[in-house]
Amino acid sequence: MSEHGIMVEGDFFIVYTQTKANPNAPGLATDEDGPNAGRSWQGVSxxxxxxPTEEGNYMIRATVDYEVKEPVITSPKDGAYSNQKEVTVEGTSAPTTKVDIFNKGEKVASTDSTDKGTFAVPVTLSNGENTLTAKARTSQGSTEASLPVKVKxxxxxxxxxxxxxxxxxxVNRETVTVKGNRFG
Structure with a gap:
């Protein structure tokens, strides 16, 4: 119901008003086979x-979509240096979503987040500076990119x-200070 601006956290209630007598109006289904949850109410007069318990549970089917926010890359840390061509990008995302990893805007890896909302995927770095971001993806589309993490x-x-x-x-000393320059 997000297309109507309705967003809820936790339990929610739906009110169904039948304006005409049955069978001249759409009816509300009941589940008479399952245990009565004691959560169905009716407005009469x-x-x-x-x-009544014997009527069972009133049923309205609803698809619940949870808001999916941008993933967070937790490793490697921003500003890191590496001498290894492959690093494992780790982070957090909404549970059970696809996570796409980008390097300078180009998709370089994909993985699934776990039920606990974590992900880890190997990424091959380019020589020099790499700017890594992540996006979570569902059937509804993708999130915005995460904050960038730069790895050299x-x-x-x-x-x-x-x-x-x-x-x-x-030299006639026990310790010697060595000085020099690094090139390249």
Missing amino acids: DSWSQS LDIANPELAITSPTDGSK
């Missing part, structure tokens, strides 16, 4: 009362140049 893949070995002590120097 402007007075509300619990429906650096697989090149750095080059080091030692500037102090100079090559061949002799």
